[in-house]
Amino acid sequence: MKDTEGYVTADGRQIGGTLMEMRNITLRFGGVVAIQDISFDIREGEVRAIIGPNGAGKSSMLNVISGFYTPSEGEVWYQGTKRPPMKPFEVARQGVARTFQNIALFEGMTVLDNVMTGRLTHMNAGVVSQALWWGKARDEEMENREKVERVIDFLEIQNIRKTPVGRLPYGLKKRVELARALAAEPSLLLLDEPMAGMNVEEKEDMSRFILDVNDEFGTTICLIEHDMGVVMDLSDRVVVMDYGKKIGDGTPDEVRNNQNVIDAYLGVPH
Amino acid sequence: MAHMTMGAEGLRSVPALLARNASQFGSSAAYREKEYGIWQSRTWAETAKEVEALALGLLNLGVNEGDFIAIIGRNRPYLYWSMVAAQSVGAIPVPLYQDAVAEEMEYVLDHCGARFAIVNDQEQVDKVIEVQDRLHQFEHMIYLDPRGLRKYDHTRLHQFSHVQDQGRAAYDEFINELQARTAKLDYDSTCVMLYTSGTTGKPKGVVLSNRNIIETAKASSEFDHLKVDDEVLAYLPMAWVGDFIFSIGQAYWSGFCVNCPESPETMMTDLREIAPSYYFAPPRVFETQLTQIMIRMEDSGAFKKKTFDYFMAHARKVGPAILDGHEVSAFDRLKYKLGEVMVYGPLKNALGFSNVRVGYTAGEAIGPEIFDFYRSLGINLKQLYGQTEASVFITQQPDGEVRSDTVGVPSPGVEIRIAENGEVYYRSPGVFVEYYKNAESTADTKDAEGWVATGDAGFIEEATGHLRIIDRAKDVGAMADGAMFAPKYVENKLKFYPNILEAVVFGSGRDRCCAFINIDLTAVGNWAERNNIAYASYQELAGHQQVLDTIQAHIEEVNASIAQDEMLSGCQVHRFLVLHKELDADDGELTRTRKVRRKIIGEKFEDLVNALYDGSTSVYTETEVTYEDGRKGKIKATLEIRDAKVVPASPQRMAAE
Structure with a gap:
């Protein structure tokens, strides 16, 4: 499976070549080793999951990918080139968008305005023009609003378009966060526990949307999730982490039968 | 109203009305749908083009005269066009309730032997696919929203816009055939077939002719002076006769604009944005709205609550009288005007009723308190009584004679008779042709002279001539x-x-x-x-x-x-x-x-x-x-x-x- 031409998934989708590659990543916070010498790749068009028990270093890994943490050792390769240390907004400009485990929306702003912020990386009109809402700024906003409306339609949140985010229930906030990430038209979408704290119906909806995003827009998705059932159904390939180390990597079936993974989840004396 | 004096001559089918509207009101809006956050309008001229392209596409797919085409989905311009396109090629549109489960759809699709279906989205496609193996006559399905359908087998599945594209491409090949088929339509051709929801037993297919629909639309449009600049919001099920009369019959006769909401959940917002001048809702909708208003007033501050209560009490006292044009003292009028500024106006605006000139409720009895609440605000809400078999209208309330306990006087062209046992009978140009493939039921309901049993027991009030309904005759x-x-x-x-x-x-x-x-x-x-x-x-x-x-x-x-x-x-x-x-x-x-x-x-x-x-x-x-x-x-x-x-x-x- 390590060929660069990609592969065909169980449900017949063609997965492309490598989009992002993590090479021997190690991340230390002082004496604590959060991630220890991990390598894996993310291919174009696939749904890639990172799973592991609490404290395994999953979120840290996502933060490395999104540029929030700079790895202590190792290299991140993106679209065929080695990525120098970058600020998160620079990574975002390269087409990597994310959602957060504990929702990071602007509570006082409407859904529409929140989703519009996802377009910021695509706007470059000057301050004066924006303040006067004239010329380039106006054209830009109209163009971006149109893109945002397509996302709103796609995620079926038209009815809450003008509702302040603070008034929404949790499940919908998660969906708005996804909308904002999608508005950026990312080539790689990072989802940090998209299903955490949801009821069964909300989980089903969210799974549907994740698959639809992947299917309709061809967006590559990398997600972290606790709910094993969801992960196994959604993803094409899974990386399993435990205590900052990679203990498994492969298709959901391969991972499910991996003795190291079973031990990590069921617990063996260390 | 120049077109009214022209008479119904030559306007004997819905496609003929469309052609007239395209030439007479070409640049005024025929349809609006909120999509991607913006109201997208289509003029009558554009509508005619869209319908033509679809009709050509249907010919290209092999639709024959007399075929049934099922139409399933929420109110969208495309689906209304589908009905008219089906008529244009001599086929019969059969709108279905979109929330019906697959087995219910199977019964209807099988009963009418539909060869084609035009549906809204994946949900409907899935339901039809689930039953289509058991429907031996069923051939092709056309869908509007391609989302989630890319991987489906497309041998018998077509995207709406592609069908239209193919129609446009095959213009030269089929246009003569299309024009010939449309020209053949007359007052006796079937306009639409609607399945009754059926309080007892299986649904029955009610066949309505162009005469039924156009005569009814004409009479009722004149009754309430509907005009080309009226606005309606189409949000009730397309399979229900009322929506067909309002959004196709009257809309095509009068040339007014049909607005389609963005989604069922945004209905209330859309209503407010459109502010229709002609509005219909079953009592349940008014009830729900009133309940919501009351709940929100309970939650509001003391001053607002007091103001609301004070002016609503006044409105209840004099509002209906002012609306009906009765004597009201100058002081009360002044106070009502003040109330309009303080409470009624903003409230109507919030509800989307600022521009309602004519509003109807029907289908069930409406509570007197609910009815009076809306009328006291100055909304001309009236009741009508009708059924699918009558192309809706049997009785309706004229302006100035509105009460919550009657359903009004016979609609223009309708005769009413009360049988010995109290059952209400009617006869009108709107009376349906037959129940499809059910001569027995047709004979049970409609006699040789054209009188139709409503199944409701009622009586006519001697003093006013208004009809009052007591109950379903068979339930009494x-x-x-x-x-x-x-x-x-x-x-x-x-x-x-x-x-x-x-x-x-x-x-x-x-x-x-x-x-x-x-x-x-x-x-x-x-x-x-x-x-x-x-x-x-x-x-x-x-x-x-x-x-x-x-x-x-x-x-x-x-x-x-x-x-x-x-x-x-x-x-x-x-x-x-x-x-x-x-x-x-x-x-x-x-x-x-x-x-x-x-x-x-x-x-x-x-x-x-x-x-x-x-x-x-x-x-x-x-x-x-x-x-x-x-x-x-x-x-x-x-x-x-x-x-x-x-x-x-x-x-x-x-x-x-």
């Missing part, structure tokens, strides 16, 4: 002692309480009446919240002691009011229970238009009915429920049965009354 029965039993009459009185969503009264052939009650979750839930009553489920709330107390109080009030009526005083409710589940069309307990299916409920909950009559104080029951995706589950409950006070049958008349 006798109790064991021979007293008249009219369940709907009692149920309506009960349903006028915001806490009661639905009521089913039993008593035919019995010694006394008993009732099932469904609570209204919005109203009762809000009350519970206000009173710090915790509940985990609908079932728990429905069984709460205080809820039962409230319902009991409502029933006792209704009993007192029924006792006033000598004819019906036997219909007082002696015992009742509050159901543990909401009655639902998916479980077959209601029709798709949300009417109670009395017989089915009686059979399904036989154990509960028996418990009501055998004197027990509680009953354990298990009920099967169907989820939206068709899966089934069970709920178990122990229900408390309560006695309600009844008032002696012969009331003493107070001297003061």
Whole structure:
């Protein structure tokens, strides 16, 4: 499976070549080793999951990918080139968008305005023009609003378009966060526990949307999730982490039968 | 109104009306749909082009004259075009209820032998695919929204826009055929076939001709002076005759604009943005709105609440009189004007009723308080009485003669007769052609002279000539002692309480009446919240002691009011229970238009009915429920049965009354 031409998934989708590659990543916070010498790749068009028990270093890994943490050792390769240390907004400009485990929306702003912020990386009109809402700024906003409306339609949140985010229930906030990430038209979408704290119906909806995003827009998705059932159904390939180390990597079936993974989840004396 | 004087000559089909509108009102809006956050309009000229492209595409797919084309989805311009395109090629559109489950669709698709279906999205595509192997005549399906459908087998599946593209590409090949087929349409060709929701038994296909639809549309448009610049919001099911008359019949006759909401959830926002001038809603919608207003006023500050109460009291006193043009003192008028600025205007604006010139409610009886509330705000809300077999209109209320307890005078062109047994009969140009493939039922309903039995019992008020409906004729029965039993009459009185969503009264052939009650979750839930009553489920709330107390109080009030009526005083409710589940069309307990299916409920909950009559104080029951995706589950409950006070049958008349 390590060929660069990609592969065909169980449900017949063609997965492309490598989009992002993590090479021997190690991340230390002082004496604590959060991630220890991990390598894996993310291919174009696939749904890639990172799973592991609490404290395994999953979120840290996502933060490395999104540029929030700079790895202590190792290299991140993106679209065929080695990525120098970058600020998160620079990574975002390269087409990597994310959602957060504990929702990071602007509570006082409407859904529409929140989703519009996802377009910021695509706007470059000057301050004066924006303040006067004239010329380039106006054209830009109209163009971006149109893109945002397509996302709103796609995620079926038209009815809450003008509702302040603070008034929404949790499940919908998660969906708005996804909308904002999608508005950026990312080539790689990072989802940090998209299903955490949801009821069964909300989980089903969210799974549907994740698959639809992947299917309709061809967006590559990398997600972290606790709910094993969801992960196994959604993803094409899974990386399993435990205590900052990679203990498994492969298709959901391969991972499910991996003795190291079973031990990590069921617990063996260390 | 130049086109009116032109007469109906040459305008004998909906496609002919479309051609007239395209030339006469070419640049005015015919359709608007909110999509991607913006109202996208289409003029009549553009509509004609779209319909033509689709019709050519249908010819390209091999649609024959006389074929049935099923149309399934929410109100969207594309689906309205589909109906007219189907007519243009000589086919017959059959709109279906979009929330019907697959088996219900199978029955209808099989009964009419539809060869084609035009549907909205993946949900509908899936349902049709599920049953299409059992439908031997079924061939092609066209869908609007491609989302999620990319991987489907497209040998018999087509995207709407592609069908139109192919139609445009094959213009030279098919245009003569299309024009020839459209020209052939006359007053006797079938305009549409609509399936009745069927309070009893299987749905029946009501065949309506161009004569039915166009004559009715013409008469009713003139009755209410509908014009090309009127606006309606199309949000009621496309399979329902009312929507067909309003959004196709009257819209094409008068040339007004049909607005389609963005999604069912945004209906209220869309209503406010469009502010229709002509509006229709079943009583349930008005009830829900009023409940919401009241809940929000309860939650508002003291000053606002006081202002609202003060001016609403005044509105109730003089509002209807002002609307009807009666004498009202100058001071009261001034105060009403002030109220308009302070309360009524903003309220109407929030509801989207600022521009309503004519509003109708029908389908069920509307509570007098609800009706008066809207009229007192200055909204010209009226009642009409109709059915699918009449192309809607049987009676309607003229401006200035509006009351909550009548359904109005016969609509233009309609004759009315009351039979010996009290059943209402009518005859009109709108009377349906036949029930499709059901000569027996046709003969039962319509006699040789064209009189149609409504199935409703009623009488004509001598003083005013207005029709009053008592109940479904077959539901009006006798109790064991021979007293008249009219369940709907009692149920309506009960349903006028915001806490009661639905009521089913039993008593035919019995010694006394008993009732099932469904609570209204919005109203009762809000009350519970206000009173710090915790509940985990609908079932728990429905069984709460205080809820039962409230319902009991409502029933006792209704009993007192029924006792006033000598004819019906036997219909007082002696015992009742509050159901543990909401009655639902998916479980077959209601029709798709949300009417109670009395017989089915009686059979399904036989154990509960028996418990009501055998004197027990509680009953354990298990009920099967169907989820939206068709899966089934069970709920178990122990229900408390309560006695309600009844008032002696012969009331003493107070001297003061």
